[in-house]
Amino acid sequence: MTAPGNEEMEEDQEVVKKFMNIIRRAPHGTIYTYEALEMILIMGAFEQDISVAFIDDGVYALVKNQDTSEIGIKGFSNTFRALDGYDIEKLYVDRESMEERGLTEDDLVVGVEVVSSEELGNMMKEQDVLVPH
16 A cells, blocks of 8 residues: 555556567577567567667578569568667677678678677666567
8 A cells, every 4th residue: 555645656666577589590580589579569568668679590580672573572671670660779790690691891781889798698687577589
């Protein structure tokens, strides 16, 4: 039970949790990465501390100018640009994953922070919730 006069104080104290979405699968061939993007956009509407980490083949989700016409699906990599409009600005790419695939930051459709696997692991420890995709 809330003491009289404390109702307004309780309403102003919203709980903000740290969520990190981890995208580690290639963007096409399964629905996982597309559904992850949709989920991240929905999460952004709830004003939580959202970050996204791209690891392993997940780095391919951010590659510019993807031509998906031969596999008969619509490309969605440009949709990652919408994250900024939802105040989701913490985008991290695992350096080793990017280098193993011959990619650089210039190959990506959005600005990211490139971090080492160790740095990414430390960031994951700081999260309230990890959401693997």
